[in-house]
Amino acid sequence: EAEAALVDYWRPNGPVFREGCNEQHTNRRFFHYGPILPRQSFGTTRSTLNVLPARLGSMPSAVEELQLRQRIRKEAEGLGDSHLDLDQLYVNYYSAAAKGRIGFHHDHVGTMRGVVAGLSLKSHCDFELRALDAELCGQPTVSLRLPARSLYLMSGLSRYHLQHGIPLHSADRLSMTFRSVDKAGSSGSRRQWAREWSSLPPAEAAKCRWPLLPPEQQADDCKH
Ligand SMILES: O=C(O)CCC(=O)C(=O)O
Numbered sequence: 001e002a003e004a005a006l007v008d009y010w011r012p013n014g015p016v017f018r019e020g021c022n023e024q025h026t027n028r029r030f031f032h033y034g035p036i037l038p039r040q041s042f043g044t045t046r047s048t049l050n051v052l053p054a055r056l057g058s059m060p061s062a063v064e065e066l067q068l069r070q071r072i073r074k075e076a077e078g079l080g081d082s083h084l085d086l087d088q089l090y091v092n093y094y095s096a097a098a099k100g101r102i103g104f105h106h107d108h109v110g111t112m113r114g115v116v117a118g119l120s121l122k123s124h125c126d127f128e129l130r131a132l133d134a135e136l137c138g139q140p141t142v143s144l145r146l147p148a149r150s151l152y153l154m155s156g157l158s159r160y161h162l163q164h165g166i167p168l169h170s171a172d173r174l175s176m177t178f179r180s181v182d183k184a185g186s187s188g189s190r191r192q193w194a195r196e197w198s199s200l201p202p203a204e205a206a207k208c209r210w211p212l213l214p215p216e217q218q219a220d221d222c223k224h
């Protein structure tokens with residue numbers, strides 16, 4: 001039931017379909033929540049993410065109602081990442097008809113903290129891992145089956161060393177990838193991370209890709 005609601009929300013021609021965008025090279029429909037992303041960091045397969053320091057947008061209400069972040073944190077306990085805010089979310093809809101896939105890449109190290117968590121919904125898929133080490137070049141990739149309704153966690157080797165990718169698949173799949181913005185390790189100061197979206201200079205704002213949901217109202221706003 002919960003899975004059906006999530007799949008329905010992001011389905012092709014569903015309620016938020018128009019707010020997503022197609023990733024040019026790999027035909028995924030893509031929705032993003034949390035930090036503001038600079039436009040120029042899109043379309044590369046090398047690093048998926050760079051962020052602009054300002055307040056973070058909210059998570060979709062279904063994510064909070066299902067307590068997905070709390071549930072993932074529980075599963076990731078013991079992986080050595082003590083700041084699992086999981087405040088950045090990519091939702092990818094891979095349509096079989098559109099030949100959706102994702103090429104080999106590393107998730108950005110430096111702007112995103114250690115653990116990356118991914119949910120696979122609607123269909124299973126193959127998840128491929130490869131090493132770039134010269135001595136392992138030419139070795140076959142490692143292929144894992146991610147079952148439908150499963151969670152994977154990348155840390156250590158899979159996060160920092162190997163690249164991952166998802167090849168074409170014969171059924172539609174929806175994935176939700178959660179990460180944690182590394183505010184401490186980034187170039188943004190505390191004050192910059194607290195910036196309201198409305199205070200971004202127009203020239204800077206024009207170069208951004210905006211999350212689908214704005215920040216939650218601050219408690220102070222409600223008191224007036
Ligand atoms: O669809 C997935 O599970 C993987 C998505 C992914 O690797 C990414 O967004 O960086």
Ligand SMILES: [Fe+2]
Nearest residue numbers: 105106107164
């Ligand atoms: Fe990735």
